[in-house]
Amino acid sequence: MEFGLTREQQALRAEIDAWLDEVSPLVGESLGTEIADFDAAQTFTRLLAKKGWLAPSWPRQYGGMEATPMEQAVFAERYAYRRAPTGLTIVPIGLAGPTIIHFGTGEQKRRFLPGITSGETVWCQGFSEPGAGSDLASLQTRAVRDGDSYVVNGQKIWTSFGHLADWCVLLARTDVEAPKHRGISYFLLDMKSPGITIRPLLNLAGAHGFNEVFFDNVRIPSENLLGEENRGWYVATATLDFERSSIGGTAATRRTLDDAIAAARAGAFPGFRQARTRLADLIIACEVGQWLGYRVAWLQGTGAIPNYEASVGKLFATELAQRAANTLLDAAGMGGQLRTSDGRAPLNGALPEEYMHLVSMTIAGGTSEIQRGIIATRGLGLPRG
Numbered sequence: 001m002e003f004g005l006t007r008e009q010q011a012l013r014a015e016i017d018a019w020l021d022e023v024s025p026l027v028g029e030s031l032g033t034e035i036a037d038f039d040a041a042q043t044f045t046r047l048l049a050k051k052g053w054l055a056p057s058w059p060r061q062y063g064g065m066e067a068t069p070m071e072q073a074v075f076a077e078r079y080a081y082r083r084a085p086t087g088l089t090i091v092p093i094g095l096a097g098p099t100i101i102h103f104g105t106g107e108q109k110r111r112f113l114p115g116i117t118s119g120e121t122v123w124c125q126g127f128s129e130p131g132a133g134s135d136l137a138s139l140q141t142r143a144v145r146d147g148d149s150y151v152v153n154g155q156k157i158w159t160s161f162g163h164l165a166d167w168c169v170l171l172a173r174t175d176v177e178a179p180k181h182r183g184i185s186y187f188l189l190d191m192k193s194p195g196i197t198i199r200p201l202l203n204l205a206g207a208h209g210f211n212e213v214f215f216d217n218v219r220i221p222s223e224n225l226l227g228e229e230n231r232g233w234y235v236a237t238a239t240l241d242f243e244r245s246s247i248g249g250t251a252a253t254r255r256t257l258d259d260a261i262a263a264a265r266a267g268a269f270p271g272f273r274q275a276r277t278r279l280a281d282l283i284i285a286c287e288v289g290q291w292l293g294y295r296v297a298w299l300q301g302t303g304a305i306p307n308y309e310a311s312v313g314k315l316f317a318t319e320l321a322q323r324a325a326n327t328l329l330d331a332a333g334m335g336g337q338l339r340t341s342d343g344r345a346p347l348n349g350a351l352p353e354e355y356m357h358l359v360s361m362t363i364a365g366g367t368s369e370i371q372r373g374i375i376a377t378r379g380l381g382l383p384r385g
């Protein structure tokens, strides 16, 4: 592995920072709650589209830059460090778009990709159900073919952006007799279709990010089936493979630690100064996390498909983020609980927001237990338990 960024990657990093300096007065900073500030997230997405940076990894013919995995990691790192409100890009740019590029018909590409690369359409991911999370193939939402459409009944849960979305990548069971992985199909669902009911779920921080989504005889035209009927599991696996390096998670942690160190140097919050050896440990761990993330990007750049390496990066980055949030909140003392609205709050109230927001990060995108299972079996070659 090549340690260190190339001259070109360093130049890209500086260019991204300069552009973020320009646009950050327009969009502010996100503390992981940007869904609550939809306008800022949408403004940022459109500014990215205008700049041509919305879909760096995509082929040029679909509006991308054909950026290398290391270049993508540099983008992700700078956005996270600068707390850019990137939430609305996750599903369309990271999941739905690449899946449509890979499996879509010419017509589906013409229909859906321009709205994504212009930053105009908002997408959500309808995969998880109350009885199907880690074991996603157990999903029960049904889609029954009826003439030239499918009729969908069932329920999804934890659907981030569901209440804001125009479109949804939806998994539904189209064959109940087949083995569970072989009876699932992948649909592109118009969220304005009749029969959809959305109920908000508030997270620990009181923010409305995800939802329960109910389907009551919702019709999806058959031309919105992505890939073949009953082959949706394989399409979904590809969607989940468009995984990032987790480098953003470590960069966000590093930013909060840097802010705490700057506050300690300025003598603002004595607790941070007293916690200096713990802060030093966390900074070292951030360096490790950054290199674990670069390793995933570097492997992708060689044409390899990182597997347990991505799990190592995800596990390390999310658990480190929680450790840092715990340490900082503890070091800040009682005042650390003050929220962003209180002018006396340390680090402008970032600590309680991050502490609460980060609880979900070891669940979303595959729980820590699932990551450990992958590392044990695929990384270490241990037998399944």
Ligand SMILES: Cc1cc2nc3c(=O)[nH]c(=O)nc-3n(C[C@H](O)[C@H](O)[C@H](O)COP(=O)(O)OP(=O)(O)OC[C@H]3O[C@@H](n4cnc5c(N)ncnc54)[C@H](O)[C@@H]3O)c2cc1C
Pocket: 124, 125, 126, 127, 128, 129, 130, 131, 132, 133, 134, 135, 157, 158, 159, 160, 161, 210, 360, 361, 363, 364, 365, 366, 367, 368, 369, 370, 373
């Ligand atoms: C912030 C956030 C946003 C999300 N956004 C979306 C979204 O937009 N769309 C969407 O479809 N889903 C979304 N999810 C859902 C997410 O994918 C699931 O929560 C996740 O896959 C875990 O599934 P579950 O919640 O059903 O937990 P379960 O799978 O029921 O797990 C419960 C517990 O059992 C453990 N466990 C389960 N299986 C194993 C095993 N084999 N070995 C060891 N331990 C195991 C888990 O680690 C966990 O501790 C989101 C979740 C969060 C937290």
